Amino acid sequence: MSSKSSTSLVKVSSVILCLVLLSGCEALQSVDRGLYTAAEAVTERDLVTGQRTLSTAGRGEQIAQGNAAVEQIMAAEKKAGRKVNAALDRKAYERLVKVFDRIHRVSHLANERWRPILIDNNAFNAFTTGGTYIVVNSGLMKDLQDDSELAAVLGHEIAHTVANHVFERQTHQTVALIAGSEAARQGSYQAAFTHESEIEADKIGILYASLAGFDPYAASRIWERQYKKEGSAKGLFFHDHPVNPERAVLTRNVARQVEPYYQKGQQNPQYSALLESNTLWRKKSESVKAGEGGGLSAILGTVLGAYVQHEGTKQEASRQTQQIQMMQALDKRVVVLGEKVIDQHSWQVVWQNRNSVSLKNVVMGVLVKDSGGKVKRYVAHVSGNVVRGSRFTAQFTMPDLSVAQLKQMQVKYYLDDALPYQ
Numbered sequence: 001m002s003s004k005s006s007t008s009l010v011k012v013s014s015v016i017l018c019l020v021l022l023s024g025c026e027a028l029q030s031v032d033r034g035l036y037t038a039a040e041a042v043t044e045r046d047l048v049t050g051q052r053t054l055s056t057a058g059r060g061e062q063i064a065q066g067n068a069a070v071e072q073i074m075a076a077e078k079k080a081g082r083k084v085n086a087a088l089d090r091k092a093y094e095r096l097v098k099v100f101d102r103i104h105r106v107s108h109l110a111n112e113r114w115r116p117i118l119i120d121n122n123a124f125n126a127f128t129t130g131g132t133y134i135v136v137n138s139g140l141m142k143d144l145q146d147d148s149e150l151a152a153v154l155g156h157e158i159a160h161t162v163a164n165h166v167f168e169r170q171t172h173q174t175v176a177l178i179a180g181s182e183a184a185r186q187g188s189y190q191a192a193f194t195h196e197s198e199i200e201a202d203k204i205g206i207l208y209a210s211l212a213g214f215d216p217y218a219a220s221r222i223w224e225r226q227y228k229k230e231g232s233a234k235g236l237f238f239h240d241h242p243v244n245p246e247r248a249v250l251t252r253n254v255a256r257q258v259e260p261y262y263q264k265g266q267q268n269p270q271y272s273a274l275l276e277s278n279t280l281w282r283k284k285s286e287s288v289k290a291g292e293g294g295g296l297s298a299i300l301g302t303v304l305g306a307y308v309q310h311e312g313t314k315q316e317a318s319r320q321t322q323q324i325q326m327m328q329a330l331d332k333r334v335v336v337l338g339e340k341v342i343d344q345h346s347w348q349v350v351w352q353n354r355n356s357v358s359l360k361n362v363v364m365g366v367l368v369k370d371s372g373g374k375v376k377r378y379v380a381h382v383s384g385n386v387v388r389g390s391r392f393t394a395q396f397t398m399p400d401l402s403v404a405q406l407k408q409m410q411v412k413y414y415l416d417d418a419l420p421y422q
Helices: 003-023 027-042 061-081 090-105 139-143 147-161 166-178 188-211 220-229 244-261 271-276 294-331
Strands: 043-045 052-054 116-119 132-135 334-343 346-353 358-369 375-381 391-397 408-420
Touching: 027 043, 027 294, 052 294, 061 116, 061 132, 061 166, 061 391, 090 139, 090 147, 116 139, 132 139, 132 147, 147 166, 147 188, 147 220, 147 294, 166 188, 188 220, 188 244, 188 271, 188 294, 220 244, 220 375, 294 408, 358 391, 375 391
Parallel strands: 116 132
Antiparallel strands: 043 052, 334 346, 346 391, 358 375, 358 408
16 A cells, blocks of 8 residues: 555545444445454554554453463473473573562553463573463573563563554454455564563563663663674564564663653552553553543554554665665675684684775674584674674584584674665
């Protein structure tokens, strides 16, 4: 749909709405009630913004499907003989429950009975499936440095369910494919759709953390630390999450906006009102009833909302495409000149920047592939700017591999991150 056609839709719909309101015609009122019923069947009201979003599953179905998925995971953990929750680590689980309860209490779904789950997994990850569970990996718990960082993660996961991201994505994808969208078939589009949901979940989660009395800047600290550890991988693939340095900036900006609501260690007494109206959004309400133009309004709002979301997703996919192309073009002219072993687990590499531009904020990466096809990625941050034509060095350290082992593996260097400048 073009911007011209969407404008025409608004004009036509406004005329029909006026007719419904002014004529009092029973036939038109009946049609409007039918439109409202149709809208109710394929949408739900966003708990955060009040806008209608595509979703064919009601909350009861969401809970049933989401919880069934987590319960399958729990069954698999039990079958494998792995402990969960307090049996895995009592202290960590008690901390998890304590922080979770404070965040959940100020959320839009505080009336639901939720349960955090701690599983034995070293990956830096937590997730929700749209029900009333949050699954947190033990490795994540160990890496987070304080309760405010844990609160940021838990708020983010609750936010995914509050904003109905799991089921919204399914419905949006189905509708886009039915409508014949070629863009929606692309992996770049699917990654971009999730990318935008992650940004929204960060915003909501940081607000929750602030309202619950946790430092809203904790999320930014997480992603600054992850950037130092993992880099960005800007040119390797499409990202369904904002890359670490971008996420650090975005979350810091959100923290700055919600900081006035933060009362250290205490729940903001005005949290309920602030969920409805705050510096990030003001919840909208449907003022027109079914049969009085409410059906048309609901359909129009849904169509325009889906269109805006679709266009925003395409723009993000395009941005990432351009970013990948730029990074790959720069990477081709960053040439390895030599290597030097430092010790058993580290070595230094010398490159030359043969690009026509200088580079700043340079991060170099190395992909290591073993005989089984498993790939690991390591990064090294380069100090200072890299002037065009100049040589520069960086040192890689891999505690889990020795330099001798690397000789039996495939190794590929790449430009992980950089900003060009003249």
